[in-house]
Amino acid sequence: MISPLTFVRRLFLPALAAIASVVGAMPGRADDKALQSLIESGRLKVDRLLADEKSALPPNPSVLVVRVEVAPGTVEPVHTHPGPEYLYILSGSGSILIDGHDVSARAGDVVPVPAGARKAISNRSGPDPLRVLAVLLLERGKPVLSVVGP
Incomplete structure (x- = not known):
């Protein structure tokens, strides 16, 4: 393994x-x-989920891929990332607060988050966890995130 x-x-x-x-x-x-x-x-299926031509790559970029699991009724603290982030909802449903705008998301959705945006994920799935695959484009040596609120 x-x-x-x-x-x-x-x-x-x-x-x-x-x-x-x-x-x-x-x-x-x-x-x-x-x-x-x-x-x-039809033997190879490629679904374009998101094409983001607006976000610039950070200087000296690195990629961080993390799986986030948010328990039912939980809201993560408001935070920012120095580079763009792409959230792929694996299972469950919830909302993502992005710079004051509430974005609903469910399994299969891709939610882009601009660099520096204030973000918090909340789980509204009832009894099920909200599972998210987050892909972050970061600048090497910079903090991964900064918490800016409760």
Whole structure:
């Protein structure tokens, strides 16, 4: 069994990069004919969940991928991240407060959070935990987060 960090470094990030290069800038098209053929035949399914062309990469970027589990009725403290963050809702439902705006989210949703935005996730799933995969683009050496409120 490999460690989660090894999984992210060796498998997840290269796969993410490969998918990004396959999907490319043209919606629904791949640059490689063999890959495009697999997609068109239905043997390979690639769903573009989010294309964010507004967020700039931080200088000297690093990627942090974390799984967050929020217990029913729990609201995390308001905090910020120095780089953009992308939240993929794995299961449950809840809301994400982003700079004063309440965004409802449920399993399968992707919620982009701009760099420096004040954010808090709350679980409104009833008895079930809210599970989120968070992908953060950070500048090496900077704090991952800063708590700014209760």
